[in-house]
Amino acid sequence: MSDIAVVYWSGTGNTEAMANLVAEGVKSAGKSVDVISADNFSAGDIGNYAAVAFGCPSMGDEILEEEVFEPMFSSVEGSLSGKKIALFGSYGWGDGQWMRDWVDRCNAAGANIVGDVIANEYPGDAESNDCKSLGSKLAA
Secondary structure, three states: OOOEEEEEOOOOOHHHHHHHHHHHHHHHOOOOEEEEEHHHOOHHHHOOOOEEEEEOOOEOOOEOOOOOHHHHHHHHHOOOOOOEEEEEEEEOOOOOHHHHHHHHHHHHOOOEEEEEEEEEOOOOHHHHHHHHHHHHHHHO
8 A cells, every 4th residue: 555646537638747746746755646537436545545636637518527526526535524635627618717726625524735737638747746846845
């Protein structure tokens, strides 16, 4: 078992790329990491990790992906109180409202959010560095 989980859903590969970058940041900080697809993570898994990074792109009207990610996240939401987490995801339209709503939701659940990163489509150099930094912060 690793120190940190990076749990994500990706439809086009953009958020998956971000997940791998967050994992790089965790490793660079000297911690072990499991990168896990959202359909392979559940509420029973969250206690196995000191910290978790969750990644999901903006879908539809700036919401979390509804078929896989949202049900998984809803199942772990009650276990977030006091848990150190990070959030990341990509978008193709809008202004990032889905991330602001997600941060609010995590704060309401009592999570200790170390940061969030969004990328418009595929992460560029700045977003790549931000993802690695997010992983390092999560591992600290």
